[in-house]
Amino acid sequence: MKISGVDIRPGNNIEYEGGLWRAVKIQHTQPGKGGAYMQVELKNLIDGRKNNVRFRSAESVERIRLDTKDFQYLYAEGDMLVFMDNETYEQINLPKELLGDAADFLQDGMEVTLEMYEERPISVQLPDTIEATVVEADAVVKGQTASASYKPAILDNGVRVMVPPHIVSGTRIVVDVYAREYVKRAD
Secondary structure, three states, rough: EEEEEEHHHOOOOEEEEEEEEEEEEEEEEEOOOOEEEEEEEEOOOOOEEEEEEEEOOOEEEEOOOEEEEEEEEEEEOOEEEEHHHHHOOOEEEEEHOOOOHHHHHHOOOEEEEEEEOOOOOEEEEEOOEEEEEEEEEEOOOOOOOOOOOOEEEEEEEOOOOEEEEOOOOOOEEEEEEOOOEEEEEEE
């Protein structure tokens, strides 16, 4: 579906110069002289490159639709991750780089969403938050109450996050996968 360059919104997936891109940030600019344009920060869906592009209203781009499919994470095999289609029970292997830093939070049996373009996996979306157990937490430094004092803690998956002083080793907490930060204590 063709859309005007000034109709691009954050989160839109477009085809630009032969590649698949996602609009990350946009800024509409109307200079005093010349026509208005949309400054768009694009992120390549295949290799993660970023690019800043100006689109004038006369330009049009092809907006693409990505299919989403639910998969279950099974296990890691070297640098590859094995996922199973929840409908057909087919298994596929994907490189760990496709997930980026979020791969640290994968748990056996975790439900994930794969975004696919023409039956080819483009990205893997994990749940926004996961539960993890604190295996190591530093002691609280007394007298640090003037500001919000957080202390470093290491989770059972090896990820280091900052937690409030009342969290001790063995506590189950909820962690934001993409921001890598403490959300709340798990119930």
